[in-house]
Amino acid sequence: MLGIRYLSHHGSFKRNHLLANLKNCTALLRNISKGVNTNRKMSGTGQTVVDSKLLHSNVWETDPELFNLMKKEKQRQKHGIELIASENFTSLSVLQCLSSCLHNKYSEGLPGNRYYGGNEYIDEIEMLCQRRALQAYNLSSQKWGVNVQPYSGSPANFAAYTGVVGAHGRIMGLDLPDGGHLTHGFFTPTKKISATSIFFESMPYKVDPRTGLIDYNLLQNTAQLFKPQLIIAGVSCYSRALDYKKFREIADNVGAYLMADMAHISGLVAAGVTPSPFEYCDIVTTTTHKSLRGPRAGVIFFRKGKREVGGKIIEYDLESKINQAVFPALQGGPHNNAIAAMATAFKQTLSQEFKDYQHQIVKNARRLAAGLMEKGYKILTDGTDVHMLLVNVKDAGLSGAKAETILESVHIACNKNTVPGDKSALNPSGIRLGTPAITTRGFTEKDVDNVADFIDRGLKLAKEIEKLSGPKITDFKRVLFEDDDIQVKVKALQNEVTQFSSKFPLPGYEEY
Numbered sequence: 269m270l271g272i273r274y275l276s277h278h279g280s281f282k283r284n285h286l287l288a289n290l291k292n293c294t295a296l297l298r299n300i301s302k303g304v305n306t307n308r309k310m311s312g313t314g315q316t317v318v319d320s321k322l323l324h325s326n327v328w329e330t331d332p333e334l335f336n337l338m339k340k341e342k343q344r345q346k347h348g349i350e351l352i353a354s355e356n357f358t359s360l361s362v363l364q365c366l367s368s369c370l371h372n373k374y375s376e377g378l379p380g381n382r383y384y385g386g387n388e389y390i391d392e393i394e395m396l397c398q399r400r401a402l403q404a405y406n407l408s409s410q411k412w413g414v415n416v417q418p419y420s421g422s423p424a425n426f427a428a429y430t431g432v433v434g435a436h437g438r439i440m441g442l443d444l445p446d447g448g449h450l451t452h453g454f455f456t457p458t459k460k461i462s463a464t465s466i467f468f469e470s471m472p473y474k475v476d477p478r479t480g481l482i483d484y485n486l487l488q489n490t491a492q493l494f495k496p497q498l499i500i501a502g503v504s505c506y507s508r509a510l511d512y513k514k515f516r517e518i519a520d521n522v523g524a525y526l527m528a529d530m531a532h533i534s535g536l537v538a539a540g541v542t543p544s545p546f547e548y549c550d551i552v553t554t555t556t557h558k559s560l561r562g563p564r565a566g567v568i569f570f571r572k573g574k575r576e577v578g579g580k581i582i583e584y585d586l587e588s589k590i591n592q593a594v595f596p597a598l599q600g601g602p603h604n605n606a607i608a609a610m611a612t613a614f615k616q617t618l619s620q621e622f623k624d625y626q627h628q629i630v631k632n633a634r635r636l637a638a639g640l641m642e643k644g645y646k647i648l649t650d651g652t653d654v655h656m657l658l659v660n661v662k663d664a665g666l667s668g669a670k671a672e673t674i675l676e677s678v679h680i681a682c683n684k685n686t687v688p689g690d691k692s693a694l695n696p697s698g699i700r701l702g703t704p705a706i707t708t709r710g711f712t713e714k715d716v717d718n719v720a721d722f723i724d725r726g727l728k729l730a731k732e733i734e735k736l737s738g739p740k741i742t743d744f745k746r747v748l749f750e751d752d753d754i755q756v757k758v759k760a761l762q763n764e765v766t767q768f769s770s771k772f773p774l775p776g777y778e779e780y
């Protein structure tokens with residue numbers, strides 16, 4: 269394989285080329301199917317080659333140890349049922365952007381105003397990404413601007429707070445155990461956990477433990493006392509649409525900015541499957557790798573033009589504050605490969621195929637909730653409007669940790685999660701299930717019925733284990749992994765899951 273890339277010494281290029289091509293045509297075909305380096309590295313004249321194995325060999329040649337692990341991860345993804353609500357399988361074109369030459373370029377600054385030269389195409393790519401980001405959400409460039417440089421969702425949120433409220437400014441977000449995100453200001457009685465609670469003053473709002481729904485009255489009352497400068501309407505684990513109008517009223521009552529963090533639902537919003545935050549918010553942040561199915565990256569949208577404050581009309585001044593918070597305050601060079609990948613992901617949102625996909629995500633989530641409820645499980649808020657659901661497994665006599673562990677051992681990936689009213693975030697009573705990833709693989713409602721069945725059987729097995737192990741998770745794991753009879757049952761269910769899941773395609777490269 270190496271030979272074909274280092275040809276053309278001493279003018280014998282043509283002959284060597286032919287020979288090498290014949291010799292390596294099988295390898296070549298294999299390479300092409302992997303989407304890999306089959307280029308010959310020649311100088312402009314074709315007389316010399318760049319003869320560096322490190323530079324021009326494929327990763328399976330230079331680093332088989334690592335490549336082996338990559339292949340195993342691909343197999344894991346293929347054989348399992350991926351129900352982690354924040355995950356997805358991105359498209360081939362996104363993966364191609366991510367591994368392109370765009371990775372090589374430094375471009376600190378914004379298009380047209382960079383600290384390094386050579387950015388003419390990078391500028392075009394970033395501007396294309398900005399335009400498409402606005403287009404994806406039907407936003408006018410008169411009213412909205414966008415920064416596509418945040419490395420991911422957490423830096424996007426940190427940059428938004430830095431720009432808008434500044435150090436020790438006051439923010440309010442949904443508490444983490446109630447379905448908010450760490451970066452919405454999470455702290456515990458003994459520790460400021462998230463940097464967003466260290467560098468900003470944060471106050472949580474909560475869900476009503478009886479209904480599992482956001483307690484807007486409590487938010488209203490607490491906001492009157494705390495006087496936040498910014499309220500965050502955003503969730504990581506909440507299965508109902510947010511009432512952005514209500515959030516806006518509460519923010520207006522205390523003169524706060526309203527920021528939506530639509531990381532989880534940005535694909536659904538683009539397809540019009542769930543209410544859009546843009547009508548009511550001043551700032552919208554998002555990741556692009558969850559339901560949107562783009563690269564791992566972050567975006568901040570900000571309002572431009574005029575706004576009304578206390579009866580007066582004033583100009584928004586968010587653009588420069590947010591842009592400067594991203595760079596130079598918090599980040600250096602943008603990840604141009606990710607920006608290009610976002611651009612292509614935003615383009616995809618305009619297609620009917622993408623819209624159908626988003627509708628199917630919600631149909632699948634609803635079917636999963638209905639299927640599990642039929643089997644007797646308690647689903648928070650009795651269903652879902654979006655891509656995820658929260659199952660209270662405590663009512664079925666289990667803990668979230670045990671449910672997560674048994675499901676993982678049969679190749680169903682999900683995560684344990686607090687349910688409203690849980691005393692300890694370390695020992696939560698629920699599991700969060702999401703459908704964006706399985707829907708990408710082509711699962712429809714009838715396939716989801718099988719998934720509900722697998723989950724039910726897994727959880728029943730967990731109950732059987734618990735009878736032998738007692739309540740402690742360490743004993744539970746010991747019995748799960750060491751008891752022969754249990755292992756036979758686990759392997760049988762695992763095989764069924766694997767056989768079922770392997771039938772569904774995965775986008776990307778065949779082996780990795």
Ligand SMILES: Cc1ncc(COP(=O)(O)O)c(C=O)c1O
Binds near residue numbers: 529
């Ligand atoms: C609502 C929300 N915001 C922000 C983030 C952070 O994104 P990232 O993990 O890309 O930093 C997440 C991640 O799950 C999230 O759910």
